Amino acid sequence: MAGVSVGTVDRVLHQRGRVSEDANAKVQEVLKKIDYKPNLIARSLGRASQLRIIALIPNPEFDGYWREVQVGIQQAREEWSHYGVTVSTCLYDQEGEEAMEKVALEALKNNPDGFIIGPIFQSLAIPILEKLGDRNIPFVLFNANIPELNPLCFIGQDLFQSGVLAARLMDSKFTDEESILAILHVGEDIGESVYLMDKERGFREYFKGIKNNSKITVKSLNFNVPTHSIGGQIEILLSTPNLRGIYVTTSKALGPIASVLAKDPRKSEITLVGYDMLDENLRYLKKDVITFLINQNPKRQPMVGISHLVNNLLFKKQIPRIDLFPLEIIARQNLDSYLASSIH
Amino acid sequence: MAGVSVGTVDRVLHQRGRVSEDANAKVQEVLKKIDYKPNLIARSLGRASQLRIIALIPNPEFDGYWREVQVGIQQAREEWSHYGVTVSTCLYDQEGEEAMEKVALEALKNNPDGFIIGPIFQSLAIPILEKLGDRNIPFVLFNANIPELNPLCFIGQDLFQSGVLAARLMDSKFTDEESILAILHVGEDIGESVYLMDKERGFREYFKGIKNNSKITVKSLNFNVPTHSIGGQIEILLSTPNLRGIYVTTSKALGPIASVLAKDPRKSEITLVGYDMLDENLRYLKKDVITFLINQNPKRQPMVGISHLVNNLLFKKQIPRIDLFPLEIIARQNLDSYLASSIH
């Protein structure tokens, strides 16, 4: 249309230089006239280059949340395989042979094009992310953010607001009288997990704005012990008079807590709110022991993260710096609709 | 790899016949060995044919719900434009020059490859769908289903369960005492809209299973009048003693109802539950006049519908007969997270 060859058009499109003013102008004009949009699909066809992505997540052996994450990574792998993208998963342990740093260094040897990382131990993650920064390897974080190390993008949720929402869901008929509400941080080192504090702050904030807030007492507890041995501590908690609600800030150990509560005669008066649609949680949601779950979308977080990486690295698209997921409320009554839906 | 030409492989892949037993076997074997998956991208590149889709929806002039639907169609149009798919929107009125049948017949003249239809008047839609069936033109329905005419696929929600959920969300501290709950069907001819009755049945069902159900009375009302003149009727309703909740079964006219309720001194004791994140609804959700919204995803319904159509017609993929969306609960506290999220 501009009377020049495809080579010239290509040079104009990608500003590779070596184009005369004249040709440039003619091409630009046509581009505008036809509102040219590149066909990203065709682009990926004609490309020789492969994109190698490393997904670095904790070993999900005994953790339903991270097992879901792994499923999401697998789905992303299939989704992008036709574009010449490979995604390798690297699992790390909290310490020992397979510690985060060792695993990451090993992965770096194949010099990959980008990382997607779920960092659960901040202090251990930082040196790695700094190294990636030095070597100019882009990375996307999900689940927990470390904004100072400026990831290409962060995928997660607004944790403060998540706490506010949990509080709202607890504000039921039973919190009308004198009430005690417990916040439970289970199974994570609270020092490492700044993000759990955001949830707690949000939770407390909600009740500041409520009418009968003088009647409500919020207590927070850290249960940093092996999951299977918290039964005793829960029973002590349940003996608290006027206990009306329990907010468990991680998906971990919600099941064990629910199992103890299920046997308590006061279970119908105690609202239990936690996170994520893990099998064990769903069992207790169906029995009305868990009142509400807030879905953190463990499967979609890495999927979207990988999709952002590909869009940026392969298709040179702009991607958001932060992508916060909706805070999905799951009750017994809408659970099936979430399980059945294909868009999930 | 099989020692035959691409032409032969193509014939095997698409079972076009005219292939010798021998060649067929050799190709099949290789396909299995390499776990062949077709590259949909390349397929759409090398295809001459265009796919023409007609979206047939009511004129959204004064209806926020259907305006959202239109936005979704527009997004789908952009999404698929690079695959040689065109989507034309046809609007119909309830009657007159632009009645559903006339518009549909007009659209048929360009013999399109498929339809996506939001049928709001069952009786008017049936003859059209029958004609499509006769002419073997596939169609996807959304919003309301008419299973007898076997659409290629139906996109929507479980309406009975939607009613159950609405009831659950109303079961708050205020329904502890003697309570009256009102179901409002607004702005639709209830005879045409069987689906509203499903919501009502679900709503009533919930309270059958509840402890103090003897104290709860559920009333249903049809407000089939111009939206702007229902103010008076609402005020009469609000004067009902012990009114504790209002469930509006359509997204229409939730705003006007909320605006009346907002001025009522008892607003904090009356739970108002309705549908969809329309601007007007969000205003009242933020003011705590509307307690919960259930999101029907007016934007995504047509998007997914069109995507199913394309996958089936262009890529010959299997698609579900029914695709039910999750029943998303929107409260003031998680509203922003839904508005901000890119995955929505």
Added chain:
DNA sequence: TTGTACGCGTTATCAA
């Protein structure tokens, strides 16, 4: 500074 030629995986057409 510009143009040509090829390849990506697939479909479609035509000749053998």
Added chain:
DNA sequence: TTGATAACGCGTACAA
């Protein structure tokens, strides 16, 4: 019944 070949939109290598 089979195979050769052009085309789709793009990136890239190389020749002019």
